[in-house]
Amino acid sequence: MNIRDKIKVSDIRCCPPHYLPHKFPVGEKVCDEPCHVHKVTLRMKHHCFFCKFLKCPNYKFMILKAKEMSLEK
Numbered sequence: 001m002n003i004r005d006k007i008k009v010s011d012i013r014c015c016p017p018h019y020l021p022h023k024f025p026v027g028e029k030v031c032d033e034p035c036h037v038h039k040v041t042l043r044m045k046h047h048c049f050f051c052k053f054l055k056c057p058n059y060k061f062m063i064l065k066a067k068e069m070s071l072e073k
Contacts, residue, residue: 005039009065013058021050037066 013035019025035058038044044066051059 003038003043005043006036007039007069008034008036009062010035010058013061015051015058016054016056018050018054020054021046035062035065037062037069 011034015030015033015035017029017031019029022030036047038047048059048063051062056062
């Protein structure tokens with residue numbers, strides 16, 4: 001998805017294949033989304049919730065990067 005406040009934090013880490021929150025659970029899953037954070041606090045909290053819910057293997061890495069960028073408090 002092309003969201004203006006999205007900041008890619010890795011060239012090699014990607015989100016696991018998923019539907020939510022991008023689309024309804026039908027058809028092909030989203031599987032090529034690079035690990036990223038968001039500048040907007042509300043969007044970042046929403047993103048963190050879904051990463052945790054989806055048991056993303058990159059969750060801790062993403063939180064660390066967000067803290068380094070002081071996006072997640």
